[in-house]
Amino acid sequence: MGMNIGIVGLGLIGGSLALDLRQQHTIFGVSRRPDTCKQAIARRIVNQASTDLSLMAKADVIFLCTPLGAIEATVTQLLPHLAPNAILTDVGSVKGAVVRAIAPQWQNFVGGHPMAGTAESGLDAALSGLFVGRPYVLTPTDSTPTTAVGTVAELARSLQSQIYYCSPEAHDRAVAWISHLPVMVSASLIAACLSESSPEVLNLAQSLASSGFRDTSRVGSGNPELGRMMAEFNRDEVVRSLHAYRHQLDQLITQVEQSKWNSLQQRLTQTQIARPSFLSDPQNLGKPSVKEA
């Protein structure tokens, strides 16, 4: 049964959602930029597009796909236009701050986080099938209507995503570990190498760097604005994970300084054994405590 789907923010995520959902639904898109609206219509990514949020009056479900920092202000402008039963959901990579800001303002709000992306951004980068097999986390609270959760879950399922349910707090703590902390760890590696004071050694290091450095430094050279937003909107959990990380690092430094080679090797054996548990195929069933049955 086709619905009217609103998408506010026609970038990589909003555009990719539109490409998948337009198969079964009518898509209304809003962008700040008239050019983006034109392009979205010309490429038939949306059925209608506007720079004016009043277009959302027609929508049964609205996906908020702006950058994290714009979600709250967008909702304030959007609320006067919404149909009374409209369901609002967002795609932000942090959930606590977003849910705390929006849930009190709109009953039918469901926090969401489709965990997919590419190194690109903008409508040009939008892809159909971006969410296939990827996690789509929903973070309803005790007061979120189950019908609203069900409708958003149904849409996420139609993208062929794997749906996970958890609290906003559990989401933010989990993504701090596996998404936000790696960015900070990786960026600090690059920064440390740059602190080498001998040009000869720095030059040599740059020449000899290979796949190990390449992989470990990759997420530390991602979009700086996105990295800042992660830290800004998930500050408490990012700080907590950074302190836990520094504690582990300090233990390792002590082992090296004190030549505790057996202890160091034990530590590296533990991390070698543990890593595969973080690499399970997201399409693989077997995390029933958090994933949809």
Place this chain on the structure above:
Amino acid sequence: MGMNIGIVGLGLIGGSLALDLRQQHTIFGVSRRPDTCKQAIARRIVNQASTDLSLMAKADVIFLCTPLGAIEATVTQLLPHLAPNAILTDVGSVKGAVVRAIAPQWQNFVGGHPMAGTAESGLDAALSGLFVGRPYVLTPTDSTPTTAVGTVAELARSLQSQIYYCSPEAHDRAVAWISHLPVMVSASLIAACLSESSPEVLNLAQSLASSGFRDTSRVGSGNPELGRMMAEFNRDEVVRSLHAYRHQLDQLITQVEQSKWNSLQQRLTQTQIARPSFLSDPQNLGKPSVKEA
């Protein structure tokens, strides 16, 4: 002009060297294990093999391809058998400790480090062409005879490696940054995640972990014995790099704790800009200060 090449230690590196060098040279291999000797002969990786180091009496050039921790003891056992003009070289991933231990004992010794490998180990993993386009660092000292350096360089060139010359100290400092520090940084990330006390959050983190975590954690789950050896044999430089890293990490933590978002974004912009200088193709010319002209 074919030489007699000795290879002590028929693992991934020793076996791969043999596979490439046997095209033009006669290969004599030594392994502690009789089975490995048999296999090396059966697969025609070597012309002769033995568990006895006296086989090296025939060799013009000997590559020491044992694990780092065994190099010094191997040389002590090997010296009585060497022809007077024999050239000795090693393939260890740390050079200072190795050069300090061996150079005083054998004039014609040239420290070397072919920077290639796979996730596998052992003779079964040996590959021809493993060193093509990869860096091969030579670390002669002021007292190393230029003829010995020239001979090892010629062999490295025949592997189609890119040859770099530097001091053992510059080598060890450079690889601490781009090879050893990433292992410690990456292992600490895995250890930090494992410190999460909530099973629900840990389970969720494991389920949601994706390419960012995968890449940043990869070298932290490598061979624990190799990680230990890096730290043990390159301790001073590894400690130095770890302290520099912790300093950068602490600055970043302070920025997050104090909500210095513009400073954090600047930091992430600097690392984004800097990373490509570490990813130059090793076959690319343009590092003339350290690389062979």
